Amino acid sequence: MKKIIALLAVLTILFSCKQVKKEESEKAVVDSTIGIIDNSRIGIVDENLDHEGSFEGKITFQVIIQTTADKNKYRTLKEVFGDTVIHTFSKGRYAMQYVDGKIEYIKYLRDNNQYRKMLWLDTLYFQDVAIENSTLYSVLEEDTDFKVLGRDLKMVSIITDSYKKYYYYDPNMYMNPEYFKKHTFGYENKYYEKAKAPYIYAEIEYDDLKIILKPISIKEMKIEDKFFKLPNYVIKTSPTMGG
Numbered sequence: 001m002k003k004i005i006a007l008l009a010v011l012t013i014l015f016s017c018k019q020v021k022k023e024e025s026e027k028a029v030v031d032s033t034i035g036i037i038d039n040s041r042i043g044i045v046d047e048n049l050d051h052e053g054s055f056e057g058k059i060t061f062q063v064i065i066q067t068t069a070d071k072n073k074y075r076t077l078k079e080v081f082g083d084t085v086i087h088t089f090s091k092g093r094y095a096m097q098y099v100d101g102k103i104e105y106i107k108y109l110r111d112n113n114q115y116r117k118m119l120w121l122d123t124l125y126f127q128d129v130a131i132e133n134s135t136l137y138s139v140l141e142e143d144t145d146f147k148v149l150g151r152d153l154k155m156v157s158i159i160t161d162s163y164k165k166y167y168y169y170d171p172n173m174y175m176n177p178e179y180f181k182k183h184t185f186g187y188e189n190k191y192y193e194k195a196k197a198p199y200i201y202a203e204i205e206y207d208d209l210k211i212i213l214k215p216i217s218i219k220e221m222k223i224e225d226k227f228f229k230l231p232n233y234v235i236k237t238s239p240t241m242g243g
Contacts, residue, residue: 039124039229039230039231039232039233039235042109042111042115042230042235049091049092049176049178049179050176050178051091051092051176053174054091054092054174054175054176054179055089055173055174055175055197055198055220056089056090056091056220056221056222056223057088057089057218057219057220057221057223058086058087058088058089058217058218058219058221058223059086059087059089059198059200059215059217059218059219060084060085060086060087060215060216060217060218060219061084061085061086061087061202061213061214061215061216062083062084062212062213062214062215062216063081063082063083063084063085063211063212063213064211064212064213064214065077065078065081065209065210065211065212066209066210066211066212067208067209067210068208069208069209073208074209077211079101079102080098080101080102080103081098081101081103082098082099082100082101082102083099083100084098084099084100084216085097085098085099085101085213086099087198088223088227089175089198089223090222090223090225090227090228092110092176092178092179092180093107093108093109093110093228094107094108095107095108095227095228102118102119103116103117103118103119104117104118104119105117107228107230108129108183109228109230110179112128112129112130112182112183113126113127113128113129114126114127114129114185114238115230115235116238117231117233122231122233122234123233123234123235123236124230124231124233124234124235124236125235125236125237125238125239126235126236126237126238127185127237127238128185129182129183129184129185129186129188130182130183130184130185131184131185132184132185132186132187133162134160134161134162134163135160135161135162136158136159136160136187136190137159137160137161138157138158138159139156139157139158139159139187139190139191139193139194140156140157140159141154141155141156141194141195142154142155142156142157143155144168146168146201148168148200148201148214148215149200149215149217149218151170151172151200152170153168153169153170153200153201154168154169154170154171154195155167155168155169156169156191156194156195156199158186158187158190158191160187162206163204163205163206164204164205165186165187165191165202165203165204165205166202166203166204166205167191167195167199167201167202168199168200168201168202169195169197169198169199169200170197170200171195171196171197172197173197173198173200173218174196174197175192175195175196175197175198176196177189177192177193177196179192180192199213200215200218201213201214201215
């Protein structure tokens with residue numbers, strides 16, 4: 001279950017993982033409601049990447065969970081992720097907002113970490129996305145006859161010993177792959193090397209579970225920088241890290 005949640009949390013360099021872990025032990029004892037923690041610099045990296053032509057905007061997905069096992073086995077997944085997720089992209093940053101789930105958002109801020117905010121908790125959980133524990137078998141690009149929202153899609157498959165991912169994308173929606181070159185978690189870096197575009201339909205398969213992200217809408221738009229600023233909450237290491 002942890003691997004499934006971590007993979008979807010589906011989600012790099014001011015602080016290194018080592019630096020954040022060192023500071024995490026100090027931050028964890030602070031009452032976040034006091035508001036004395038300054039997270040304003042997190043995610044800011046001194047890297048001159050080309051944003052010209054790279055997709056900026058929102059993709060809204062329906063989350064579909066299918067299983068061949070007893071439905072109660074994955075009942076909590078529906079509660080955690082809900083039925084709808086909004087992916088927001090801007091200048092190498094992205095966010096996943098789970099509209100009706102228990103996760104409020106997951107944000108990736110190009111410091112090679114993801115930050116997860118759960119509902120009702122004044123805490124941010126960080127995960128180093130340079131860590132991936134599964135064994136990669138193959139990454140393949142294929143032409144398809146698949147269409148969604150009137151777009152002709154190509155597909156990149158990622159096969160590991162733990163899961164299979166099938167990402168469908170519109171090659172006309174350019175995304176700079178340099179944004180994700182160190183994003184090893186889920187082998188997102190391998191996907192962007194091939195596709196150079198955000199996926200707009202996805203299927204993620206486990207032994208007895210399939211998760212489908214079906215697009216509802218795609219909206220190209222400017223995203224304000226303040227959208228990606230983190231609140232001044234305690235930052236703790238995610239319990240899903242490395243497992």
